[in-house]
Amino acid sequence: MTVTRSSRYLGAAGMLLFLSACGTYRAPATERVRDVAAPATYEMVGTCRTTEANRFDLITGMAEALRVEWFRVDGDSEILIDGRAGRLSDIRAGTVLRVRYRNTPTGYLAERVETVSPEPRGDA
Numbered sequence: 001m002t003v004t005r006s007s008r009y010l011g012a013a014g015m016l017l018f019l020s021a022c023g024t025y026r027a028p029a030t031e032r033v034r035d036v037a038a039p040a041t042y043e044m045v046g047t048c049r050t051t052e053a054n055r056f057d058l059i060t061g062m063a064e065a066l067r068v069e070w071f072r073v074d075g076d077s078e079i080l081i082d083g084r085a086g087r088l089s090d091i092r093a094g095t096v097l098r099v100r101y102r103n104t105p106t107g108y109l110a111e112r113v114e115t116v117s118p119e120p121r122g123d124a
Contacts, residue, residue: 046096048095051093054072054074071109073113079091091113097113
């Protein structure tokens with residue numbers, strides 16, 4: 001097999017093109033803007049322990065690894081009780097809740113709070 005001068009140049013040019021392309025990748029601008037514009041939301045399920053005027057807490061975890069997490073609500077927080085709009089004062093201790101929330105500098109802010117019906121057990 002003979003290697004010609006032109007094939008060497010093509011190989012070198014291809015390698016330079018490959019290396020230059022590898023070092024210039026940037027994430028699309030839309031991803032960076034989206035991260036800044038919309039803070040991440042999380043979800044937690046737990047048992048309501050107490051409610052106050054504009055905050056409540058959940059007991060979460062399993063066995064000996066239980067913890068209490070506090071959440072604030074504001075005028076934009078959506079509260080659903082059995083699928084219908086409700087108020088935080090309608091939620092009683094012992095109610096299982098699913099909370100969609102954001103982490104803010106002042107703590108967790110609940111965006112959506114909904115009651116969770118217990119699943120029927122199959123051992124009847």
